[in-house]
Amino acid sequence: MRASAGFRRALPVPPVFSDEELRRLDVPALFLLGPRSALHDAREVGERVGGLVASARVEIVPGAGHALATDEPELVADRILRTAAR
DSSP, X not given: OHHHHTOOOXXXXXOOOOHHHHHTOOSOEEEEEOTTOSSOOHHHHHHHHHHHOTTEEEEEOTXXXXXXXXXXXXXXXXXXXXXXXX
């Protein structure tokens, strides 16, 4: 019990793609972002991706964190299926 009291999960540093790398995306791209993510600022990421990736569909899911697939599994599945149907 005492060992777990001071435990802090170390989050990996995610890779940051350059603007040029993002501009090269030319396939349908779905970006679901959670505003409670400890890894990034969802609004900043959404604005950057939306401005650089012509094919991007960006959605910030209210109340969600970084683990969207477990926070909102039905929403994630729905958005993936809608994107694939285009």
